[in-house]
Amino acid sequence: MNITHLSCVNCGAQYSEGEAMVCPKCGMDEGILDVHFDIPAAAKSLTRAAMAGRGPNHWRYRELLPLKDGFTPQPEAIGWTPMLEAPRLAAALGVRRIRLKDDSRSASGSFKDRPSSVGVSLALQAGKAEIACASTGNAASSLGHCAAAAGLRANIFVSARIPDGKLSQLLAYGARVFKVMGSYDEAYQLCTKACEKYGWYNRNCAINPYLVEGKKTGGLEIAEQCADDPPDWVSASVGDGCSIAGVAKGIQQMREIGFINWGTKMLGVQAVGVAPIVEALKTGKLDRSGGGDTYADSINCPVPRNWRKAVTYVRDSGGTYVTVTDDEIREAVRITGRFSGVFAEPAGAAAVAGISAARRAGIISADASVVAVISGNGLKDLAGALSAVGQPNIIKPDFGEVERIVESNN
Ligand SMILES: *Cc1c(COP(=O)(O)O)cnc(C)c1O
Numbered sequence: 001m002n003i004t005h006l007s008c009v010n011c012g013a014q015y016s017e018g019e020a021m022v023c024p025k026c027g028m029d030e031g032i033l034d035v036h037f038d039i040p041a042a043a044k045s046l047t048r049a050a051m052a053g054r055g056p057n058h059w060r061y062r063e064l065l066p067l068k069d070g071f072t073p074q075p076e077a078i079g080w081t082p083m084l085e086a087p088r089l090a091a092a093l094g095v096r097r098i099r100l101k102d103d104s105r106s107a108s109g110s111f112k113d114r115p116s117s118v119g120v121s122l123a124l125q126a127g128k129a130e131i132a133c134a135s136t137g138n139a140a141s142s143l144g145h146c147a148a149a150a151g152l153r154a155n156i157f158v159s160a161r162i163p164d165g166k167l168s169q170l171l172a173y174g175a176r177v178f179k180v181m182g183s184y185d186e187a188y189q190l191c192t193k194a195c196e197k198y199g200w201y202n203r204n205c206a207i208n209p210y211l212v213e214g215k216k217t218g219g220l221e222i223a224e225q226c227a228d229d230p231p232d233w234v235s236a237s238v239g240d241g242c243s244i245a246g247v248a249k250g251i252q253q254m255r256e257i258g259f260i261n262w263g264t265k266m267l268g269v270q271a272v273g274v275a276p277i278v279e280a281l282k283t284g285k286l287d288r289s290g291g292g293d294t295y296a297d298s299i300n301c302p303v304p305r306n307w308r309k310a311v312t313y314v315r316d317s318g319g320t321y322v323t324v325t326d327d328e329i330r331e332a333v334r335i336t337g338r339f340s341g342v343f344a345e346p347a348g349a350a351a352v353a354g355i356s357a358a359r360r361a362g363i364i365s366a367d368a369s370v371v372a373v374i375s376g377n378g379l380k381d382l383a384g385a386l387s388a389v390g391q392p393n394i395i396k397p398d399f400g401e402v403e404r405i406v407e408s409n410n
Helices: 040-047 048-052 058-064 087-093 111-123 139-150 164-172 184-198 209-225 242-255 275-285 308-314 326-340 346-360 383-388 399-407
Strands: 003-008 034-035 081-087 095-103 130-134 153-159 176-180 232-238 265-271 320-324 371-375
Touching: 003 346, 034 040, 034 308, 040 058, 040 242, 040 326, 058 209, 081 209, 087 095, 087 326, 087 346, 095 209, 095 326, 111 130, 111 139, 111 242, 130 139, 130 184, 139 153, 139 164, 139 371, 153 164, 153 184, 164 176, 164 383, 176 184, 209 242, 209 371, 232 242, 232 346, 242 265, 242 308, 265 275, 265 346, 275 308, 308 320, 320 326, 320 346, 326 346, 326 383, 346 371
Parallel strands: 095 371, 130 153, 153 176, 232 265, 232 371, 265 320
Antiparallel strands: 003 034, 081 095
16 A cells, blocks of 8 residues: 555544544544545556556556555546536636536446445455445445455445435346435444444445545546646535535646646535535534525535535645525536536536536636536436426327427427
8 A cells, every 4th residue: 555644634633544443633534634645656556658548437547545555446447527517607707618528328327326436446355245325315325335345245324315316226237225214324323333333334425534535536536637728627516514524635646747837726616505604604613503494415515524625625735615506406407407417416517506606706707718527427316306407398199289389489
């Protein structure tokens, strides 16, 4: 492994690789660890010439991932999703350029395939046969996919409001599913306890610092794909906070190893109804009272566990946060589909809605170039999608009806 040490995001204490999962001094709630790599060593081998010959998946960055020397990570085909130009979407939002980092077409349909594949690889490295997580949906369905592809048993704790699309994925992948008739937090506690009792590998992102390294590959790829053509902003929606912290860290590390010579501002997007990290950015601490709601289920995290990383990485990038309403997210689902051909789930479209909000607030200027991370596929939540996208033209099997509609330009 190319890891030098881990550090606590709260008190800064340092630990060696394998010594701790959370900082024992600061505890579960505050003592999240950050993983540090041997940057000079990575810089030697992760050169542009070397990268050109590597496979089209996120393991191409293995020097910056928690993988043992010689270990073959699984599943192979994760990451290296396309970066799509979206000129008509840019025109609709009033910015010069938009590129979409399209993780809606990842193996299980979301950005979570990145950390889940790292989780499965860590479990394999630890000699485990079972792995577990608690999730509002995508972490679960992606773990189901990655575990099945790698031959591990997945134990998944979901909350009662998981959309059917995600639930059906899990069951199809053969996971053991516990649908907890309670809050996400209660599902999370049960999962943690079961991992302790049965020795399952715990894939829960926040307390497992290595998993953010999987999310980091989104940022590593954005940096590589935009290497000679940097964006001014990268927009991503924020729930627990690991994804945006990971993306920011990836871009930062690509600069540290000298692959790129630029940085970019991060735009974190939360739903108006559930925006504890936006609050924490102002106050410097997290309000743990929870509450609120949004229909974008993947970012409905009232008590985010990785809030400190999400605040620090965004602030260090020179970026900021915005909030968007559920109606603005619905509008973003429509215009992203219509103007770019990408069908995003609500939490994915929120990144696009955030660009609009930031434009209106004068945070992003009209000549800006923006990358939006499309973190999940619209087919994951059909009820949510249908509430956003409108109705078909219902007609009798009669050509006159077709003419009436086409000629009235509906
Ligand atoms: C998990 C998820 C997010 C947010 O990631 P966090 O790490 O929870 O902040 C955004 N969009 C989708 C589709 C997700 O599944």
